[in-house]
Amino acid sequence: MAVHSSFQLPATPPDKQPGWIKRAKRAIPQPVRDALKPVVRKIYPDALSPKPWDLSVCDRPIGNAYTIHADGRELKFFFLTGCWKSGTHWVANVLNLHPAISIKGEHHFEEVIQCKHGLTDATWFMGHRTRLRTVAFDALDNVVRRMMYYSTRDKPQATFIGDHTPRLLVPVLNSAPHLHLVRDGRDVVVSWAYHWLRVKEVNTFLPQFRHLARKWVPLFEQEPDRFRDPSIGLLGDDEWFRHACRGWARYIRHDSTALPQLRKRGMNILDLRYEDLHRNFDTELGRLYRFFGLDPAAAEAPSEATKTLPGFTKVDSKSHYRKGQIGDWQNHFDERLTRIFKEEAGESLITAGYEKNLGW
Amino acid sequence: MATALKGMMKRVVEVVVPPPPAIAAPSRGPRNDSPVLGERPGIDRSIYEPSEGASTGRGDEAIATVHGKTHRLFFLCSHPFAGADRVGDLLNLCTQIHVTGDYHFETLREAFSDLKAHKWHAPFHEPMRTETERAFRDCVRRILGISSEMKPWAEWLGDRTCRSLSVLLPGAHHILVLRDPREVMVEWALEQFRSAGHHYSRDGLNLHLDVHRASFLKDAEYFTSNPGALLGGEGLLERLAGAWRHHTRSDLAALKAVADGETDARVLVLRFEKIATDPGSAVDEMLDFLGLDAPESAPDVAPIGEGFKPIDWRMYFGDDVKRRFKEAAGDTLIELGYENKHNW
Numbered sequence: 001m002a003v004h005s006s007f008q009l010p011a012t013p014p015d016k017q018p019g020w021i022k023r024a025k026r027a028i029p030q031p032v033r034d035a036l037k038p039v040v041r042k043i044y045p046d047a048l049s050p051k052p053w054d055l056s057v058c059d060r061p062i063g064n065a066y067t068i069h070a071d072g073r074e075l076k077f078f079f080l081t082g083c084w085k086s087g088t089h090w091v092a093n094v095l096n097l098h099p100a101i102s103i104k105g106e107h108h109f110e111e112v113i114q115c116k117h118g119l120t121d122a123t124w125f126m127g128h129r130t131r132l133r134t135v136a137f138d139a140l141d142n143v144v145r146r147m148m149y150y151s152t153r154d155k156p157q158a159t160f161i162g163d164h165t166p167r168l169l170v171p172v173l174n175s176a177p178h179l180h181l182v183r184d185g186r187d188v189v190v191s192w193a194y195h196w197l198r199v200k201e202v203n204t205f206l207p208q209f210r211h212l213a214r215k216w217v218p219l220f221e222q223e224p225d226r227f228r229d230p231s232i233g234l235l236g237d238d239e240w241f242r243h244a245c246r247g248w249a250r251y252i253r254h255d256s257t258a259l260p261q262l263r264k265r266g267m268n269i270l271d272l273r274y275e276d277l278h279r280n281f282d283t284e285l286g287r288l289y290r291f292f293g294l295d296p297a298a299a300e301a302p303s304e305a306t307k308t309l310p311g312f313t314k315v316d317s318k319s320h321y322r323k324g325q326i327g328d329w330q331n332h333f334d335e336r337l338t339r340i341f342k343e344e345a346g347e348s349l350i351t352a353g354y355e356k357n358l359g360w
Numbered sequence: 361m362a363t364a365l366k367g368m369m370k371r372v373v374e375v376v377v378p379p380p381p382a383i384a385a386p387s388r389g390p391r392n393d394s395p396v397l398g399e400r401p402g403i404d405r406s407i408y409e410p411s412e413g414a415s416t417g418r419g420d421e422a423i424a425t426v427h428g429k430t431h432r433l434f435f436l437c438s439h440p441f442a443g444a445d446r447v448g449d450l451l452n453l454c455t456q457i458h459v460t461g462d463y464h465f466e467t468l469r470e471a472f473s474d475l476k477a478h479k480w481h482a483p484f485h486e487p488m489r490t491e492t493e494r495a496f497r498d499c500v501r502r503i504l505g506i507s508s509e510m511k512p513w514a515e516w517l518g519d520r521t522c523r524s525l526s527v528l529l530p531g532a533h534h535i536l537v538l539r540d541p542r543e544v545m546v547e548w549a550l551e552q553f554r555s556a557g558h559h560y561s562r563d564g565l566n567l568h569l570d571v572h573r574a575s576f577l578k579d580a581e582y583f584t585s586n587p588g589a590l591l592g593g594e595g596l597l598e599r600l601a602g603a604w605r606h607h608t609r610s611d612l613a614a615l616k617a618v619a620d621g622e623t624d625a626r627v628l629v630l631r632f633e634k635i636a637t638d639p640g641s642a643v644d645e646m647l648d649f650l651g652l653d654a655p656e657s658a659p660d661v662a663p664i665g666e667g668f669k670p671i672d673w674r675m676y677f678g679d680d681v682k683r684r685f686k687e688a689a690g691d692t693l694i695e696l697g698y699e700n701k702h703n704w
Contacts, residue, residue: 055491107482108475115471119464119503126463132506139502143495150491151482204478 058145065141066176070149077148077161077173078292080105082181083251084166085191087274091181091288092164093308094277098289098299102152103162109172110165112140144172160292169255175267179291180259183274184354185248185345186329192244193234197227209240230334238340245344252348275326278310395695396612402697403538403615406629407649410621421497422532424505424517431508433501433529434650436461436520438537439607441547443632446667447537448520450635450643456652458511461520465500465528472496500528516650524610530624533650536611539632540698541604541689542673548600549590549676550583559599568594587676597681601688608692636668 028036057070066077080095080103082088088105095101119136120127127136152161163172169180196205197220202213216233219226227233234240263269270291277284281302289296302308311325333341338360341349346358395401422433436451436459438444448459476483476492483492504519518535525536552560553573560566566573572589576582583590591597617623628649635642644654677685682704685693690702 104482106480111471111474115468118467118471122464124462126460126507127503131509132503135506136499136503139499142502143499146495147483147488147492151488 055146055150058149059142061141061145064175065173066145068145068149071156073159075149075159075161076177077145077163078103078177078179079109079172080162080164080179080181081167081169081255082272083183083185083188083248085188085195086166086181086183087277088164088166088181090307091179091272091277092162093306094285094288094302095162096155097302097306097308098292098294098296099155100158100294100298101160101162101292102155102158103160103164104148104151105164106166107144107147107151107163108165108167109144109163110167110170112144113170113172116140141173160294168251169258169262169269171262171267175265177268177270177291178262179270179272179288180255181272181274182252182255182352184326184329185245185252185349185352186333186341186354187274187326188248189241189244189341190235190329190332192247193240194227196234197224206243209234209237209243212237212240228331230332230337235332235337238336241337241340242344245341249345249348252345252352256351278326281310392691393609396609397616397619397695401695403612403629403695404697406645408615408618408625408627408629410618410624420531421501422529424501424508426505426508427512429508429512431505431517432515432533432650433504434516434518434533434535435528436518436535436537437523437525437611439539439541439544439604439611440522441544441551442522442539443537443635443668444520444522447535447630447635447642447646448518449667450639451518451646454643454647454652455513456515457518457650458507458514458516459518459520460507460510461518463504463519463521464523465503465519465521466523466526468496468499469526469528472499497529515652524607525614525627526610527614527618527623527625532625534625534627535646535649536615536627536629537632537635538608538611538629538696540670540673541601541608541693541696542677542685542698543632543671544604545591545597545600545685546671546673546676548604549596552596552600553583553590559596559603562599565595565599569596583676588678588681590676591681592678597684598688601685605689605692608696612692612695632668633670636670639668 054070057068061068062074068075068077080088080091092103092105095103116137119125120133122128126132148161148163152158169178171178196213197217199205199213199217202210202217205213212234216227220233227235230236234244259269259271268291270288272284272288285299285302286296289299300306342358346355349355350357397403424431424433436444436448438447445461448461451457451459472492472495475481476489478484482488504517507517508514525534527534551557553569553576556566556573560569560573572582572586572593575586579585614623615627615629618625618627626649628646630642630645647654686702690699693699694702
């Protein structure tokens with residue numbers, strides 16, 4: 001029996017009111033507002049009490065865990081994953097050019113995946129029992145759908161609702177379509193180094209690297225261009241660099257094993273390469289939209305304003321969208337970084353198809 | 361010559377059978393913190409709820425309607441071996457109550473807190489933040505609510521989990537069971553030896569204790585005959601006492617938050633010792649707390665009451681164990697009212 005249909009939930013409160021109404025309210029004295037309320041209500045009934053969104057539609061998937069019926073049509077959930085700094089934001093921006101797609105992030109649903117295990121793995125937990133396990137997983141799937149549906153309500157005409165989060169390729173909603181993005185690990189770790197230098201809060205660094213943040217972040221603020229020198233900054237610290245290389249390698253090892261297994265289970269996964277998107281942008285764009293069965297011609301044209309073109313005309317080391325180039329690692333890697341990368345992630349680079357051997 | 365030979369033999373033995381790694385000195389932590397609930401030590405009332413005038417915004421968050429019937433949800437918490445499971449058994453004698461466990465919703469709580477922990481996470485920002493919290497509560501209600509399928513006529517559905525008191529559903533009823541930690545230490549240590557549990561095995565401590573475990577597994581009365589071995593060994597008492605202290609101070613902080621109106625909940629604090637003395641009265645007290653009438657015929661609590669027999673902790677607490685326990689958790693023992701002074 002479907003559990004979700006039996007539950008009655010507290011009503012979802014109304015969404016926040018449109019901005020112009022809030023500003024108007026602030027400008028008008030209360031006694032005047034009270035007098036105007038009946039008039040406004042007649043002319044614009046939703047102004048004073050906007051309709052609540054019915055999130056309970058997310059609790060009644062149809063046919064599979066990633067399809068619901070809402071707003072008079074079928075909506076499908078999907079996920080964009082990959083290692084950090086592999087271009088997930090860029091691909092999300094590109095996807096959002098199409099009117100039928102709304103993708104937001106980062107929801108970090110890997111916490112939900114961990115929670116599923118935490119609640120149900122231990123044999124003495126109630127969640128381990130078959131019936132409760134089903135209910136718990138069902139409840140957590142509802143959470144994922146609700147959160148994704150809720151966060152994409154600013155584009156209500158979208159029929160494909162997505163989450164982009166840099167995380168391992170692990171299904172959140174069973175058999176939901178995935179886009180799996182890969183980028184050359186050498187560019188990833190260079191980009192990662194710049195990313196962390198932009199982070200100002202030292203406490204967000206791992207404890208063993210906070211001293212690097214204290215040392216380099218102030219200098220990066222003043223002279224970001226100096227950090228092309230691999231002997232300074234985070235790239236200049238062997239321990240940090242090894243940690244970053246191992247992180248990327250872990251993604252490749254995990255995802256390269258997971259991908260064929262998930263495909264065998266019937267999951268629809270589109271492989272994307274950052275470099276292919278750069279080199280064959282229009283072709284890859286078409287492939288991207290057709291994965292959803294959508295007409296590429298319906299998408300808005302990519303532009304610099306929407307941060308959807310490959311690369312940027314201006315390099316801004318202090319921006320999340322820094323450079324957007326392929327092969328930038330060659331401007332940073334010296335003999336030391338090359339040696340360390342080969343030790344920590346060389347095999348993964350071969351697995352990912354970026355090199356044939358370690359002789360690069 | 362004999363001494364030199366002994367030294368040589370010792371070195372040979374050390375090479376062949378290396379000594380166990382030294383145990384890192386357990387963190388002592390603060391042992392004389394101010395009492396959490398106020399200047400006067402001890403918990404001096406049994407029901408904690410927001411004081412009058414405190415803004416609670418109370419709503420019906422702690423209900424679940426399943427298959428058309430509305431059930432009220434409550435939570436039964438305690439430290440491990442402090443009696444939550446036995447209190448759950450007592451409550452299950454009542455037809456209007458169905459208690460099951462362990463659910464360990466704190467796992468869910470941590471996951472949802474992590475979802476909105478960082479500013480680069482979408483749920484960090486409003487309105488997603490509020491929606492995430494609402495989704496969490498909905499999850500708890502669904503998962504706990506489905507237990508009604510086992511006893512659909514029950515008015516109250518309870519989660520019995522050995523965890524710290526933390527309010528998952530605003531306005532919910534909670535029952536917190538406290539027990540003399542010295543009895544908890546004995547039962548917990550026995551379980552650790554029996555199962556080679558987490559505290560026993562971590563960081564190589566077991567290498568110092570395995571000799572006792574081997575004897576205990578052959579002879580269940582081993583520690584009765586050798587009581588000093590249960591808690592006397594290196595490190596185990598400090599770990600267990602430290603964990604108990606951390607758990608209990610978290611309970612006390614949660615009670616204070618309720619009493620100060622910062623958290624919306626109602627909490628009944630029960631003492632294991634009181635339940636052991638008169639389980640029938642304890643059941644009446646809990647029924648009253650949940651707003652249920654006492655049943656016309658009182659349930660037979662005797663069989664379950666057997667599980668509340670106190671343990672003679674004194675036989676396991678020699679002077680050295682007492683000293684080490686006082687260092688690790690003596691202040692909190694006094695704050696709970698189990699002793700008045702440190703020189704017990």
